[in-house]
Amino acid sequence: MHELSIAMGIVKIAEDEVIKANVEKVTKIELEIGVLAGVELDSLNFVWKSAVKDSVLEHAEKEIEIVKGIGKCVDCDTEFEMLHIYDTCPKCKSNFKGILRGKELRVKALEVI
Amino acid sequence: MCGTCGCGSDTNGPVISKPGEHAHTHDDHHHHHDGHTHSHEHQHKVLEIEQDILQHNKMLAARNRGYFEAKNIFALNMVSSPGSGKTSILERTLADLKESIPFYVIEGDQQTLNDANRIDALNIPVIQINTGKGCHLESDMVFNAVKKLEVRNNSVLLIENVGNLVCPSMFDLGERKRVVIISTTEGEDKPIKYPDMFHTADICIINKIDLLPYVNTDINKLKNYALQVNPNLKFFEVSATKGTGMDDWYNWLKSYGISS
Numbered sequence: 001m002h003e004l005s006i007a008m009g010i011v012k013i014a015e016d017e018v019i020k021a022n023v024e025k026v027t028k029i030e031l032e033i034g035v036l037a038g039v040e041l042d043s044l045n046f047v048w049k050s051a052v053k054d055s056v057l058e059h060a061e062k063e064i065e066i067v068k069g070i071g072k073c074v075d076c077d078t079e080f081e082m083l084h085i086y087d088t089c090p091k092c093k094s095n096f097k098g099i100l101r102g103k104e105l106r107v108k109a110l111e112v113i
Numbered sequence: 114m115c116g117t118c119g120c121g122s123d124t125n126g127p128v129i130s131k132p133g134e135h136a137h138t139h140d141d142h143h144h145h146h147d148g149h150t151h152s153h154e155h156q157h158k159v160l161e162i163e164q165d166i167l168q169h170n171k172m173l174a175a176r177n178r179g180y181f182e183a184k185n186i187f188a189l190n191m192v193s194s195p196g197s198g199k200t201s202i203l204e205r206t207l208a209d210l211k212e213s214i215p216f217y218v219i220e221g222d223q224q225t226l227n228d229a230n231r232i233d234a235l236n237i238p239v240i241q242i243n244t245g246k247g248c249h250l251e252s253d254m255v256f257n258a259v260k261k262l263e264v265r266n267n268s269v270l271l272i273e274n275v276g277n278l279v280c281p282s283m284f285d286l287g288e289r290k291r292v293v294i295i296s297t298t299e300g301e302d303k304p305i306k307y308p309d310m311f312h313t314a315d316i317c318i319i320n321k322i323d324l325l326p327y328v329n330t331d332i333n334k335l336k337n338y339a340l341q342v343n344p345n346l347k348f349f350e351v352s353a354t355k356g357t358g359m360d361d362w363y364n365w366l367k368s369y370g371i372s373s
Contacts, residue, residue, distance in 0.1 A: 009169060113158070
């Protein structure tokens with residue numbers, strides 16, 4: 001359940017930013033999570049409530065943008081959608097690929113008052 | 114309890130205060146509003162953050178990595194599911210090589226000093242991190258452990274992570290190489306069931322090779338699955354209890370040139 005650590009990391013970022021911006025609290029948080037990032041959204045949602053309790057995020061709305069996985073084959077340059085980290089190139093079946101998108105795990109923006 | 118206003122939010126919440134204010138926030142309750150209404154303009158503002166959620170861990174990992182490089186400490190992060198033989202591999206390696214390589218060990222477990230005691234019995238400097246409910250080690254834990262362990266220059270630091278094939282994959286500890294251990298009793302499809310761990314590893318040790326005749330694991334299939342996840346993986350096939358195949362692993366360790 002590393003999603004709890006992830007959630008605590010999000011809380012820390014929000015708290016730091018709230019202090020920096022000299023505001024009171026967060027009303028909305030926008031996250032960007034790639035399908036290959038290794039985070040189960042169900043687990044993240046499950047731990048969210050306890051993670052944000054008594055923090056600046058306690059009453060914040062959470063919006064998650066899911067980023068599709070995109071890989072590029074090192075052998076034949078084909079770009080393809082990746083649902084799993086072990087997906088092979090659909091054209092030449094090579095295992096060698098670079099992951100272009102889908103590993104994102106980011107706090108995009110905070111709406112604060 | 115807060116001595117200024119009598120509310121109950123003392124330690125758990127965030128502390129956000131300007132100089133001169135009393136130091137805690139009141140954003141989780143609104144006791145000023147009881148029994149009357151008033152309105153005021155809230156200024157909504159959007160802060161563009163674009164920050165990696167794991168940045169804190171990554172920064173401290175980078176700090177560890179710099180520290181290790183400066184002191185020529187060869188650090189390995191050893192990860193696997195529980196029971197695949199991490200500690201047994203460590204014990205065998207330490208017993209066989211401790212005269213030629215200066216070792217230090219960090220043990221990560223949720224509870225108990227059992228693993229540290231096993232390493233301590235070999236007279237190797239060891240420290241145990243108990244993560245409590247935590248399912249993985251993080252870079253700040255390793256940083257604190259390394260300071261307490263007083264790791265000397267030109268040494269090998271073996272970090273045995275919490276037994277868990279999922280969570281530790283996301284947390285860089287500042288190690289030079291990541292070693293994933295899988296045992297033949299776990300089944301050949303573990304690498305694609307838990308791909309993140311194999312994706313981030315450099316070395317894959319296949320342990321309990323002596324049990325192959327008794328289990329239905331096809332070791333070539335296992336390797337192919339692992340290579341599908343990470344084509345750069347290097348394999349060692351060993352039996353930590355029988356000693357089979359350990360020499361190749363030792364030679365790889367020695368190839369980094371750290372010796373007593």
